[in-house]
Amino acid sequence: MKYFIVTVLSKGKKSEYGFYAEHKKEAQYLAKIKFTGMVLKAVESSPPLEDQFKKFKETFLSNIKKRKLKQDSLIAAIRQLAVMANAGISIHDSLHEITEATTDKTLQIVLGTMAEDINAGHSLSKSASKFTYELGTLSIAMIELGEKTGNMADALHKLADMLEEIRRNIIKFKKAMAYPRNVMIAMAVAFTILISYVVPQFKAIFEQLHAELPLPTKILLFLEHLFNTYGLYVLGAIVVFIFVFRYMLDHNREFRYKWHQFLLKTYLIKNIIMFATLNRFTLVFSELVRAGIPIAEALETSTAMIDSLPLQEKLLTVRTTVERGGSLHAGLVETKLFENMIIQMVSAGESSGQLDAMMQKVMEYYKMRFDAIIDGLSEAVEPIMLFLIAGMVILLALGIFLPMWSMGNAVNGRK
Numbered sequence: 001m002k003y004f005i006v007t008v009l010s011k012g013k014k015s016e017y018g019f020y021a022e023h024k025k026e027a028q029y030l031a032k033i034k035f036t037g038m039v040l041k042a043v044e045s046s047p048p049l050e051d052q053f054k055k056f057k058e059t060f061l062s063n064i065k066k067r068k069l070k071q072d073s074l075i076a077a078i079r080q081l082a083v084m085a086n087a088g089i090s091i092h093d094s095l096h097e098i099t100e101a102t103t104d105k106t107l108q109i110v111l112g113t114m115a116e117d118i119n120a121g122h123s124l125s126k127s128a129s130k131f132t133y134e135l136g137t138l139s140i141a142m143i144e145l146g147e148k149t150g151n152m153a154d155a156l157h158k159l160a161d162m163l164e165e166i167r168r169n170i171i172k173f174k175k176a177m178a179y180p181r182n183v184m185i186a187m188a189v190a191f192t193i194l195i196s197y198v199v200p201q202f203k204a205i206f207e208q209l210h211a212e213l214p215l216p217t218k219i220l221l222f223l224e225h226l227f228n229t230y231g232l233y234v235l236g237a238i239v240v241f242i243f244v245f246r247y248m249l250d251h252n253r254e255f256r257y258k259w260h261q262f263l264l265k266t267y268l269i270k271n272i273i274m275f276a277t278l279n280r281f282t283l284v285f286s287e288l289v290r291a292g293i294p295i296a297e298a299l300e301t302s303t304a305m306i307d308s309l310p311l312q313e314k315l316l317t318v319r320t321t322v323e324r325g326g327s328l329h330a331g332l333v334e335t336k337l338f339e340n341m342i343i344q345m346v347s348a349g350e351s352s353g354q355l356d357a358m359m360q361k362v363m364e365y366y367k368m369r370f371d372a373i374i375d376g377l378s379e380a381v382e383p384i385m386l387f388l389i390a391g392m393v394i395l396l397a398l399g400i401f402l403p404m405w406s407m408g409n410a411v412n413g414r415k
Helices: 024-034 049-065 071-086 091-101 105-119 124-135 137-149 152-209 215-251 253-263 269-290 295-304 309-323 328-335 340-352 355-375 377-414
Strands: 002-010 013-021 038-044
Touching (some): 013 024, 024 038, 071 091, 071 152, 137 269, 137 295, 152 215, 152 355, 152 377, 215 253, 215 377, 269 295, 269 355, 295 309, 309 328, 328 340, 355 377
Antiparallel strands (some): 002 013, 002 038
């Protein structure tokens, strides 16, 4: 949105008003509706400092408060919308009915706004794109597919199936992580109690020794001092860091890109992100190709729904290759993301004219790989969990007992 200063002539007097609009004509139109008189001109300008501060405040607060829709509510709404669209009910009336029926406040706001946008002449995909955070990129891509193919009901049914599959994977992920998470929480609580209440009891003894303490003991005493003296400040700093981190992640593309790069280099997380992304990419792309959408256009839509910026950047090169007259499998080779087996399958699909069927097989392969990672997640996390537990136990044991052994040796030496 740009800021325009519009000059209005009313009762022989010129007045200037500020408007946010996409372009000059829209600003003039808004002024004409709001004020009586003749609109003389509209000039693009910088917003006043108060408006800039207000906009920043609203953006920051909305970033903190905003939340995604509950998956159950979203899937149910999409199912209802698909059934109504199949019955011939208009999208506007369907959205209005679902908005009235749902008890989810966030869903009411999203669907209500979309209904108003459609009533104003906007497309469903354009209206839905305003709520990318709430609906998710997959929903936007499938709505666009419905508009391009002219079969919105079928696209919405497929979207609901995909969201249910994603929901099942999330549930499996949470179940796999439940035991390691509970163990680590218990260890963290025990470690905090020991640092806060047990270590101080030994601190007085260690101070009486007036001797050089071993490194593990120094680390324990430092943590004890940090927890008991600056605990609230540390907690406050963590909260502020989380808010700033989230704001930068949502509003700074360069920061988000580097964060995604870091995740793609992190043990275990990189495989989850990689195969989840390739699974969703091939899923949407195969549906688009099967619906008869041109390959270049299908690549654009399926790439736009990818959350990981580095992976999105690599997959965008495939579209460039295809637009220049290259083959799809040649573009996939350039990304270095796909295995040789996959490249051969795509090449065979292009040669035989059965690319849609072959992409379906590729999608099933990546789904299988992703499911295998989720199923083996608990076993993969166990070594990390054991390493952290062993580290905490060794630190506590050496930190407390090494000075005690030194005292015992000193007493025996004097005897």
